[in-house]
Amino acid sequence: MRLPLLALLARGPAHGYELKQDLEQLLGSAYPQPNVGQIYVTLGRLEKSGLIEGEEVEQSSRPNKKIYHLTDAGREALRAWYEETADEPRVRDEFFMKLALAPRTGLADQIALINKQRREYLNTMRNLSKLAAAESRDNRISQLLIEGAMLHLQADLDWLERCQEELEELE
Amino acid sequence: MKRVTPRATSRSATSRTAPSPDAEDTRSPGGEDTPLLRAEGLVKTHYGEGAPAHAVRGVDLSVRQGEFVAVTGPSGAGKSTLLHLLGGLQRPDSGSLWLDGECTDAYSEARWAVERRRRIGIVFQFFNLVSNLSVADNVELPALLAGLSPRQARAERELLLDELGLAGKERSMPGELSGGEQQRVALARALVNHPQLLLADEPAGSLDSKGTREVTRLLSRFHQRGQTIVLVTHDARLASAADRVISFFDGRIADDAVLDTTPARGTGISGVLELRD
Ligand SMILES: Nc1ncnc2c1ncn2[C@@H]1O[C@H](COP(=O)(O)OP(=O)(O)O)[C@@H](O)[C@H]1O
Numbered sequence: 001m002r003l004p005l006l007a008l009l010a011r012g013p014a015h016g017y018e019l020k021q022d023l024e025q026l027l028g029s030a031y032p033q034p035n036v037g038q039i040y041v042t043l044g045r046l047e048k049s050g051l052i053e054g055e056e057v058e059q060s061s062r063p064n065k066k067i068y069h070l071t072d073a074g075r076e077a078l079r080a081w082y083e084e085t086a087d088e089p090r091v092r093d094e095f096f097m098k099l100a101l102a103p104r105t106g107l108a109d110q111i112a113l114i115n116k117q118r119r120e121y122l123n124t125m126r127n128l129s130k131l132a133a134a135e136s137r138d139n140r141i142s143q144l145l146i147e148g149a150m151l152h153l154q155a156d157l158d159w160l161e162r163c164q165e166e167l168e169e170l171e
Numbered sequence: 172m173k174r175v176t177p178r179a180t181s182r183s184a185t186s187r188t189a190p191s192p193d194a195e196d197t198r199s200p201g202g203e204d205t206p207l208l209r210a211e212g213l214v215k216t217h218y219g220e221g222a223p224a225h226a227v228r229g230v231d232l233s234v235r236q237g238e239f240v241a242v243t244g245p246s247g248a249g250k251s252t253l254l255h256l257l258g259g260l261q262r263p264d265s266g267s268l269w270l271d272g273e274c275t276d277a278y279s280e281a282r283w284a285v286e287r288r289r290r291i292g293i294v295f296q297f298f299n300l301v302s303n304l305s306v307a308d309n310v311e312l313p314a315l316l317a318g319l320s321p322r323q324a325r326a327e328r329e330l331l332l333d334e335l336g337l338a339g340k341e342r343s344m345p346g347e348l349s350g351g352e353q354q355r356v357a358l359a360r361a362l363v364n365h366p367q368l369l370l371a372d373e374p375a376g377s378l379d380s381k382g383t384r385e386v387t388r389l390l391s392r393f394h395q396r397g398q399t400i401v402l403v404t405h406d407a408r409l410a411s412a413a414d415r416v417i418s419f420f421d422g423r424i425a426d427d428a429v430l431d432t433t434p435a436r437g438t439g440i441s442g443v444l445e446l447r448d
């Protein structure tokens with residue numbers, strides 16, 4: 001949450017609720033939205049570490065709201081974020097350990113494990129398709145997020161297929 | 172779960188004036204509970220150059236009216252052979268196949284050819300369009316062969332091409348179209364006679380990500396209107412559009428899973444969509 005919030009503040013000052021709305025608009029309904037509480041907590045932390053600064057603004061009928069802006073240190077942190085490349089996703093290690101160790105435990109059949117995992121992935125894939133269909137086609141960013149998730153899942157499913165091919169030969 | 176088959180009725184405005192009863196009526200003569208497709212003990216071995224290939228090794232399968240079934244599995248698993256058996260393009264070494272309650276074991280090649288015009292539509296990975304016929308003629312040809320008048324065939328063709336976003340392309344030749352467009356023409360051709368059953372063998376196999384999405388969307392749409400579909404695909408995204416996914420390995424069904432029909436919930440999805448710092 002920290003860096004996306006910094007990135008949203010790069011354009012200009014904003015208060016917590018505005019940031020939440022910005023994020024929602026950008027990523028669409030597909031993205032599990034952080035609640036406003038999470039956003040305020042993160043903003044508080046960012047302020048403590050000197051990356052942003054808040055300014056109390058009086059409101060006539062409501063409690064004061066805090067408008068945040070990026071500090072120089074914040075802008076630097078953001079720049080560093082853009083400098084580095086992101087980590088690559090990892091193979092589902094928990095499932096892989098289960099699969100690898102199954103014969104030693106005598107508690108689960110490898111092919112049955114793969115079949116079960118495949119069902120889970122296929123259902124998730126199906127739900128992602130539905131999300132994509134429900135989300136506005138014009139929200140490119142949101143559609144790309146869903147498509148990215150689907151392509152990852154596709155790769156996981158292809159890999160399950162490879163596991164099954166190899167392991168069935170042994171049977 | 173029962174489904175109505177609105178396709179036959181919703182398009183009745185343009186339907187042929189003298190319908191052949193079997194082509195127009197998509198209800199099961201064997202009753203609502205008769206599966207549209209039933210296979211028992213299907214076996215098919217190919218004898219080629221090298222060792223015999225045991226492509227299909229004992230398959231039992233039942234597909235209900237209105238169901239959308241995907242068959243996935245690695246290359247060489249026997250998926251295409253299975254689909255060819257279901258469409259009568261190849262004959263099993265043993266086992267039996269029932270179409271809408273009717274045993275097909277004694278069908279001649281000619282009878283199968285008729286079924287593939289009337290009751291079964293097929294699309295393939297490489298579209299298999301007639302390259303020296305226009306888009307319009309490719310779609311109208313099977314309608315004419317099935318006995319529609321030229322006027323009726325044209326009306327059906329116009330409706331389908333329109334629906335598939337190909338209006339304006341009717342005079343194009345297949346070679347002038349993108350892969351995605353050619354596959355949509357192939358889909359129109361397969362559906363022009365309102366077949367009860369649509370068979371599709373890797374329909375997105377030679378398409379890019381966008382083309383795959385397009386085919387997925389169209390198959391889902393036809394399925395929602397009651398079209399029964401059996402689809403062979405490598406693509407999990409395409410497969411997940413189905414109600415049921417059969418995993419095929421080494422000539423056999425390894426798993427047969429009915430997918431969630433409930434609307435999208437948070438579970439499972441939120442995790443894969445979460446963006447992390
Ligand atoms: N006409 C054929 N002649 C000989 N072997 C074939 C023929 N068709 C398929 N095979 C073999 O049968 C097996 C299954 O092929 P296929 O049904 O095409 O699988 P899939 O569609 O899952 O890739 C493969 O080993 C393939 O080489």
Ligand SMILES: [Mg+2]
Pocket residue numbers: 250251252373
């Ligand atoms: Mg194949």
